[in-house]
Amino acid sequence: MDTAPTTGLTAADYPLSVRHPELLHTPTGKPITALTMDAVVSGELSAEDLRIAPETLRMQAELADASGRPQLASNFRRAAEMTAIPDAAVLAMYNALRPRASSGPQLAELAERLETEFSAPVCAGLVREAAEVYARRNLLARPAAGSDPTAAGD
């Protein structure tokens, strides 16, 4: 489980945007209250400012736990880790998890990368679990599977 500093949020603190705007910041460190029309027009805001911060996702995870939704909470914790991963990389990783898209070593390497490069242990765990199941269910990449159009009619 993830050991983020808990702020002891309960269901009563939801919605954060109404009850606790002071807790909400953009990944760029701006308070949510700074996301005003003037700021948009003057061009102070970039798309970066409209992303969710990992801390926020961990707070939402606490709310989910507090309202009896452990799976939703751990999804949020994986998401918190993923905020660090660039859009393109996220899509690449998703594609790598498709059936027969990656070999065992490739998935192991992906998990490794998640842990070291993005310090995303929970995501890495998911990938390792997938690798184990794919191996058992014959869903790892076969050498040159399907890529050859002249392959025998399957």
Added chain:
Amino acid sequence: MDIGNSTTEACVAAIDPDGTVHYLGTDLTHTTGVKGTPDNTAGALTAVRGALHRAGRRAGEVTTVLLNEATPVISGLAMETITETIITESTMIGHNPTTPGGTGLGVGTTVSIDDLAEQEPGSPVVCVVPHGWDFDDTATAVDRAVGRGVDVVAAVLAGDDAVLVTNRLTVPIPVVDEVAAVEKVPLGMLAAVEVAAPGRTIRTLSNSYGLATVFGLDPDQTRHVSPVARALTGNRSAVVVRTPSGDVTDRRIPVGELVLRGAGKSLRVDVDAGADAIMETLARVQPLDDAHGEPGTHVGGMLAQVRDTMADTMADGAADLVEVSDIAIRDVLAVDTFVPAEVRGGLAGEVALENAVALAAMVRTSRSRMQLVADLVSDGLGTATAIGGIEGEMAVSGALTTPGVDRPVAVLDLGGGSTDAALLTREGECSAVHVAGAGELVTKLIDSELALGDREVAEAVKRYPLAKVESFFHIRHEDGTVQFFDEPLPPQVFARVVVLTSDGPVPVPTRHALDHVRRVRREAKRRVFVVNAVRALRQVAPGANLRALDFVVLLGGSALDFEIPDMIADALAGSGIVCGTGNVLGTEGPRNAVASGLVRAYAADSVAAVPDAPAPGLAG
């Protein structure tokens, strides 16, 4: 900044006290609204901002924005068909189906297959098969009749079954199929069916004397049916039915007279006399003051329509309305063209290439509302604006920044609506003309002659080279060269004629072969741009003598075309002219001439006007 008919161009420059010009950045965008109307502002601002961005400068740094004095030239297009083919009494079938059956000639009386069973042996029979008959049943029915001694010599089918039926007959006969309105074929009449071998064309029915022989016609009747023969020339298959007074007429549609006024005289010319006659007459009234068409005729309609639309655009948003009478047509370009049209009275959707005349008309009006645009622009940028010199002069001045160009120089601005020419003599005098007809007319010609019915496709055909996709891994370019690919091409282009656009091959929805499409494209360009180039240059050349020109620089969007510049250069080569596509500032190609010219003019003036020039500022 130069607001043109289709593009708006801007360039940013810094000017030293001594008048030296440093060009910092350029940009172009499509013109918003009709040239010379307030709608232009949006595009203008986009262009300036773009140029500033590329120059890495802010709007605040701009001291003044120079706009061109847009010559209020707008052009309009109209097309009229001047011939019409009519088949009476279903005399012939000449739709030339892709897959007729059998070969040879069969002459006999037309009998419906429904009555074939009752048909007595004796005289030869041409079997007519309506919709819904299965090819096997048809073949069986015919074979049975032949077995009973009925002399079935040919067949005419509704469905696309000719090959299927002939393949199943014990004795093959010529069969013409895909006759949509087969029920209109007169029964009990003498008819001739001819099918030539693949790759060949019919010999008998396309020959007046062949028809005379087949139907035993006297000279008078032969004269009467000769249009039928003409209409069937070049077909692989055909049917001719001998009816009492049926024939094929190719009548001219009276579209009325064009009245051209100029040089103190007023001449009339019949539009259905064709483009050459019209242009010839036009030449005799240069410079043209105005043109009219007889009210109530097609031409009258054509010109009135052009004039009205112009009145609207001129008046658009303006406080004072523009009288249609204020609008004088100052030039006309007539081009012979043809329009594939379904033949009236045809049984199988026969299509004839009817002659047509396309007219491009150009209007000048007294009023340009550029000042209004200028004001809006200066509001938008918070800087001063000034309306610069004559477009033509500015263009030449800009063209002079092309490496290797010197006075006397003539520019040809190949635009969308009009083709403009300007001449700068060795002495520095400048003269300019605008003639009607340019890119848009070319597009219209391509669209109608290929029967595309889609302006966008026609535009693509005009703009990009053609190729045939011969497999998923190679295409044959229009020059015959083959190009191979490692990745398979997308399925939708397989086996198709395509245009090679910047984002890959795009199929051209036409049944025409590549060569035909190419011929139509090049002809359209020649008839508009080559003709207009010569026309326009003659009007600015000293003594209308092309040889008096040294350098001709091609500018404008169409100067970027992959073949038009060469076509013009070839046409002018004979007159010993150096002709090529401009390269403004040595970097911009045929773009940005006017804008750069404005800057040069401004720089020159500022030095001339103020000996101790102000602090360096930006001019855009």
Added chain:
Amino acid sequence: MTETQPRRDPQPRHSLRTEILEARPMNLDGFVEEWPEKGLVAMESDFDPAPSVRVEDGRIVELDGRARADFDFMDTFIANHAIDVASAERCTSMPSAQIARMLIDPGASRDEVLAVTRGLTPAKILDVVKLMNVVEIMQGMQKMRARRTPANQGHSTSARDNPIQVAADAAEGALRGFAELETTLGVLRYAPLVAIALQVGAQVGRGGVLTQCALEEATELELGMRGITAYAETISIYGTESVFIDGDDTPWSKAFLASAYASRGIKMRFTSGTGSEVQMGNAEGKSMLYLEIRCILMAKGAGVQGLQNGSISCIGVPGAVPGGLRAVAAENLVASMVDLECASGNDQSFSHSAMRRTARAMPQLLPGTDFVCSGYSAVPNPDNMFAGSNFDTEDYDDWNTIQRDLQVDGGLRHVREDEILQARNKAARALQTLFAQLDLPAITDQEVEAATYANSSNDYPLRDVLTDLKGAQAVMDRGLTGLDLVRGLEAGGFHDVAENLLTVLRQRVSGDLLQTSAVLTADFTPLSAINDANDYAGPGTGYRLAGERWEQLKKLRHVTSATNPETEVR
């Protein structure tokens, strides 16, 4: 048209009545006999496994009669992520009848039920709902629905992918009450323009309405990441390993994708439904509902907040077998009883019979679900690019009247024409201005005029498709984001619309919309299963259609005034 096909041999003489019945649209629907061996059966099959679960040192080692070594990847994922190991053996061993009773017993609170259901195996859940008839299923839904307040979702698409139409119909739909609006394309490359149009139209109609554009995963995610759309729904999952693989995904890839959406602050739900597996010929001999329950638990295990189910695009399959619609009602209930947001179908052309179309929706409309339709067609069905919905714009007045007759809240309301025309016109003008601001293909005043009064895509001037597609490409190439839309709208003078959109975008920074069943109210308060938890506890409790909302729903197009019977209530 399919109607031209003769149904059976015309030789024997029929009674006039038979001929009348034969001619009823009803008989254009297709029906088939069950074939349980192949999974062509709704929910009662001898070939479904018997419930069982065994836990060894904190790990489920047996699930529904299968040992872990023999688990396919659905079993594995469900065992590892969906089922609460601690309570699994206890809950699964409870008598199914007892659990079924808890579902309809007002005395048992939603939380008490959840405490049990979180420990149930797929076969056990099936065993429970198999005991329930449709009315009991509805009672269960009434209590188990995650959000207290029911809502509805609309489709806004165009047969010509015309952005102006999409904007105008989105505005009208939002005004009529849809909390979410969804679009998709005929020509996929149109997506950016149409997604922008949907967003603008929605925010004109009612600030806070959430929008999405159904596309293939990568593009859908990208539009979301750029803030052009607000949520995603078309992330399909399947009940058998083989079909899941045919879809080129696994529970792990989809779980990863779910987190990817959350990591960008984007609300997301999965999509599944009875019939998809047998439709693709790989039901592995299991009933449609059993396989759907596996999907539901897979979604639960992935930690996604919700699910769109109710057969969806395969509705023709359960619709053709005995008890099929009971199974469809049951699958919605199961989604709710494992605490997922449920967007409950009714979103695909289902029957030629108006009576059947209505009956099909009752199990969702009467108890209320998080989204009664996951796609009520807010455009005429011929314009519906999701291949038609069970209800479309022609049914608006019928729907509103049914709500009023039965005093149930189906999420819509009657709106006076003048308000609708104003909203449609404003949406078209806002889009016109925005496109101009962003240098996208121009929208003419004639198009705005058309949008104001149009019904279908045929009522609009044709667009220059090539130019539009270039514009659409430009949106992607220039990297335009939701912020650019806000800026453009503000600069174009549509301040209120810009504010609405900015507020929606700001929400993703807070993450409040990621919680179960979240929607945005008209005053931009996130309303989810946390702060609007379903507290149904029998008659007189839970969500009741009353007060101001009820007054709204009393309004219809024509209601004779009691004060002056010569006039109608406005």
Added chain:
Amino acid sequence: MTTPPTTSAQPRRTVTLTETGPATRGTRRDEVVIAVSPAFAGHFTRTIVDVPHAEVLRQLLAGIEEQGVAARIIRVRDTADLAAISHTGARLSGSGICVGILSRGTTMIHQKDLARLSNLELFPQSPLLDEPVFRRIGANAAQYAKGESPEPVPTRNDQMARPRWQAKAALLHLKEFECIEPGRGPVEVQPAFELSSTG
């Protein structure tokens, strides 16, 4: 005019497909291969909307013959996946062009160089395919084989096909699955058409 003897929902002609050995790669460039599914004109005799398989084949063959192109018919036995069937046929076709068809009528024109899951033309809504459409599909396939550019056969769409046909389509699909003979390669078949007394 007397009503012509057209083909109707009642089968006028029947067809039997006789296996003549393993399907081989064609040598002539001017041939189109028609690849039929395991149960086509065997376990099943009609499409989902009762178009006799005999008519389907006759019209496909006629469309090809009318274009002056030769045709071969093969049966793919080890899969009921239309893309796989069509692509198998395309790889055996001398021209590389194949028309693949399932018992319920779903049809596809494929080409050997295309990825298996791609196609030249696809006709997914089997309930909307009638005799004239099959004729045009055959004609287009032949024209592709000749390197011509046929206008794609317009595909129709009917939203109400789902409520009427979706379940029957699933049923037919399952039955077709049952007829799969795993591991058995494609075979060449000869069609024999017969006029049946009925209708």
